Amino acid sequence: MQVDQKLDCKGLSCPMPIIKLAKTIKKMDSDQVLEMIGTDPGSKEDVPAWCEKTGNTVLETKEEDGAFIFYIKKK
Amino acid sequence: MFKKGILRELFDKLFGKSWPMWLGGILLALLNILLFVIKYPWGASGGYVNIGQNFYQMLGVTSMGTKTIISLHTVAILNIFIILGAFISALFSKEFSIKVAPIGELVKGLIGGALMGIGATIGIGCTTGGFFSGVPALSGGALFLTLGFMVGTFVALRYLLWEMEALPNISMGKSFTLLAGSGKKAGWQRWLGWVLIAVILFIFSNYTKDGSTLHKIVGWHVFFGLILGLILQRSRYCIVRAFREPFMTGESAAPVAVMLSILVALIGFTVIKFFGVGNASETALRAIEMKSVYPHFWLRALTGGFIFGLGMTVAGGCAVGTLWRAGEGHIKLWMAAIGFVVMAPFSKKAIVPFFEKIIPETMRAKMFLPDYLGYTGAVLLILVILLLWYIFVKWNEKTGKCSAL
Numbered sequence: 001m002q003v004d005q006k007l008d009c010k011g012l013s014c015p016m017p018i019i020k021l022a023k024t025i026k027k028m029d030s031d032q033v034l035e036m037i038g039t040d041p042g043s044k045e046d047v048p049a050w051c052e053k054t055g056n057t058v059l060e061t062k063e064e065d066g067a068f069i070f071y072i073k074k075k
Numbered sequence: 076m077f078k079k080g081i082l083r084e085l086f087d088k089l090f091g092k093s094w095p096m097w098l099g100g101i102l103l104a105l106l107n108i109l110l111f112v113i114k115y116p117w118g119a120s121g122g123y124v125n126i127g128q129n130f131y132q133m134l135g136v137t138s139m140g141t142k143t144i145i146s147l148h149t150v151a152i153l154n155i156f157i158i159l160g161a162f163i164s165a166l167f168s169k170e171f172s173i174k175v176a177p178i179g180e181l182v183k184g185l186i187g188g189a190l191m192g193i194g195a196t197i198g199i200g201c202t203t204g205g206f207f208s209g210v211p212a213l214s215g216g217a218l219f220l221t222l223g224f225m226v227g228t229f230v231a232l233r234y235l236l237w238e239m240e241a242l243p244n245i246s247m248g249k250s251f252t253l254l255a256g257s258g259k260k261a262g263w264q265r266w267l268g269w270v271l272i273a274v275i276l277f278i279f280s281n282y283t284k285d286g287s288t289l290h291k292i293v294g295w296h297v298f299f300g301l302i303l304g305l306i307l308q309r310s311r312y313c314i315v316r317a318f319r320e321p322f323m324t325g326e327s328a329a330p331v332a333v334m335l336s337i338l339v340a341l342i343g344f345t346v347i348k349f350f351g352v353g354n355a356s357e358t359a360l361r362a363i364e365m366k367s368v369y370p371h372f373w374l375r376a377l378t379g380g381f382i383f384g385l386g387m388t389v390a391g392g393c394a395v396g397t398l399w400r401a402g403e404g405h406i407k408l409w410m411a412a413i414g415f416v417v418m419a420p421f422s423k424k425a426i427v428p429f430f431e432k433i434i435p436e437t438m439r440a441k442m443f444l445p446d447y448l449g450y451t452g453a454v455l456l457i458l459v460i461l462l463l464w465y466i467f468v469k470w471n472e473k474t475g476k477c478s479a480l
Contacts, residue, residue, distance in 0.1 A: 008250075010174075010250045010252060011174050011175055011176040011177060011180070011250025011251065011252065011406075011407075012176055012177075012180060012246060012250070013174070013176065013180075013391050013392075013400060013405045013407055013408065014313070014316070014391050014392075015235070015316075015319065015323060015391065016180070016235075016246050016391070018323070018324065018480065019235060019236065019239050019323075019480065020239065020246070022480040023239055023240075039172065039174045039250075039252050040174070040405075041093075041165075041168075041170035041311075041403065042311055044093070045093060045311075049324075049326065050324055050326075050480070053324065053325070053326065054480075065252070065255045066172040066252050066255025067252065067255075
């Protein structure tokens with residue numbers, strides 16, 4: 001998968017990952033892919049929920065050693 | 076073999092996916108009704124104050140000390156065992172790890188916690204004792220406290236959004252994740268969870284075995300803390316979210332979950348107060364009616380609520396939200412807990428007297444709504460407020476008029 005932008009939210013807790021995600025996505029172009037990494041278990045539901053609400057697509061999610069990784073395509 | 080499969084399935088159901096927040100909301104409200112019956116409705120800030128006072132006592136600062144030791148303070152015990160309950164829950168669901176946020180975030184945790192310590196002592200109550208219990212307890216002051224929380228949350232959210240643009244470095248920098256629960260090496264985490272449950276049940280039985288009534292009551296708070304912590308972590312129940320989300324993402328799940336909690340507790344609390352459940356004599360009945368009704372109507376509640384609202388939004392968790400996230404391993408929320416514990420006794424001693432001087436006594440009164448509106452009127456008033464709040468969050472979710480992201 002081609003990743004256009006990366007966002008590191010490790011160590012951050014709610015609501016910082018979502019605020020950062022929204023800000024980053026805003027600055028990207030349509031169809032670009034963002035790789036977001038976080039460690040807040042809340043992100044597992046919050047990130048897909050926010051993407052659905054805003055029309056962006058979660059392409060893939062992974063879990064590695066306590067980190068949650070999301071690949072998100074901008075609307 | 077067959078039996079093991081079924082139990083395994085149950086375990087995975089409980090600790091696989093998160094529970095819906097509304098389910099947590101209903102369960103927490105039911106437990107809150109039981110807490111009322113056992114002794115007093117749920118609160119959290121009083122526990123932070125007590126732990127802080129014991130801490131100052133230990134350091135020899137007797138002017139900020141207390142006579143109640145932590146092990147006999149029901150709210151302090153509840154707080155400690157909520158952390159442990161959430162810790163166990165996070166271990167079971169493989170969500171525990173020590174999450175060290177960048178330094179700027181840790182400082183925000185500390186400041187947020189300190190603001191909560193000031194707000195809770197001025198406003199007399201936090202989102203738990205003052206709102207989650209205070210509103211169903213038909214307290215007039217609780218409504219103003221809630222208004223204060225909302226305004227404080229709104230202002231602090233604007234700050235967070237501004238910070239992200241103007242000072243993005245605060246939330247960037249080195250972070251660490253230790254002892255992560257996922258992966259092959261993490262089998263020990265579930266075993267540790269079982270060991271801790273056994274230890275807590277042993278403590279519970281020690282308290283309740285043959286001690287005094289107080290010991291028995293405290294013992295049950297050990298048990299309730301464990302259960303509350305589990306429910307809080309599994310449902311990620313968050314009151315900050317309920318106030319913040321309409322102005323942030325616009326989603327309504329959190330506010331609706333909190334409304335359900337208030338509704339369920341409202342029914343239980345009203346029945347207990349109306350019938351004076353637990354006592355027969357007239358004076359005792361009045362004492363039951365006035366539980367979770369504090370002398371803060373209205374300006375004192377509004378002021379304290381505003382400061383608390385600022386703090387909980389910057390910290391990312393209210394008094395209880397801080398506890399269960401601390402149990403899950405977020406060091407930022409440990410900083411918030413420390414800020415709260417250190418600041419609350421100081422505020423009680425040095426800041427509250429100042430506010431008591433400038434706020435006239437008529438604006439920090441105990442206000443039991445049924446005294447003015449009757450029980451029917453008081454309950455109706457709360458229901459109308461809940462309905463208006465519901466209409467607002469649902470309308471906003473559809474239109475996105477008030478949400479920033």
